[in-house]
Amino acid sequence: MSYDNHIIVGKILTTHGIKGWFTIGSYTSNPSDIFKYNLKILINNNLKELLVTDHNLMPKKIIMKVDGVDTIESCEEYVSLDLYVARDDLPEVQTDEYYWDDLIGRSVFNDDNLLLGAVDSLFTSGDNDILVIKNNNKRREILIPFLKTNIITIEDNKIIVRWNDEI
Structure with missing residues (x-):
């Protein structure tokens, strides 16, 4: 924020x-x-x-x-x-690095173009940052590790992830 x-x-x-x-x-x-x-x-x-x-x-x-x-x-x-x-x-971020604040509020879609929700917050768990996605339709949070294996692209106001909503 x-x-x-x-x-x-x-x-x-x-x-x-x-x-x-x-x-x-x-x-x-x-x-x-x-x-x-x-x-x-x-x-x-x-x-x-x-x-x-x-x-x-x-x-x-x-x-x-x-x-x-x-x-x-x-x-x-x-x-x-x-x-x-x-x-x-603050120092400039490197390529493929982001300040958490720049991710909060972005819409998150999976690779099937299904809207999962929006980034509500992040937290650190061990060596990884975790995206907390709020899904208003299902009234639940989705936790997605912020790893290259999960993040396909970050552009404009959206993030596309490799993620099955049923996980």
């Missing part, structure tokens, strides 16, 4: 401790790369820059401290907010 030429690169998940630290989720391929960028949050339809003063990569989570947020109470106001960066600050 993008906003004003910014894309989502993470999410504030919960508070950490009582001194204004957050636990965050990073959508960057290397989780620590999220701190290479000027992070912003969306409040009342306005992007507000966060000044990250400290962060720590722990074995099972990432925590960060933001200037001006010093208590658990002030921290709670930020929980569940997405973290944005300006698209222009």
Whole structure:
């Protein structure tokens, strides 16, 4: 999901401790790369820059401290907010690489030209990214590994996959 030429690169998940630290989720391929960028949050339809003063990569989570947020109470106001960066600050992708944000919303068809749905989100499972396809007609999700063996082509606003809907 993008906003004003910014894309989502993470999410504030919960508070950490009582001194204004957050636990965050990073959508960057290397989780620590999220701190290479000027992070912003969306409040009342306005992007507000966060000044990250400290962060720590722990074995099972990432925590960060933001200037001006010093208590658990002030921290709670930020929980569940997405973290944005300006698209222009991100590196160009290589051929056959995509930012997740560029795939979300695209229609997905199988090689028989059957509409499977639209990309609702993605997540990482082991070494692979997984497309989450929402199919409104069947009110269910289809999970398709984002692998060259499954992806035939990505063009305009659609993705064509080698996928049997009965799988």
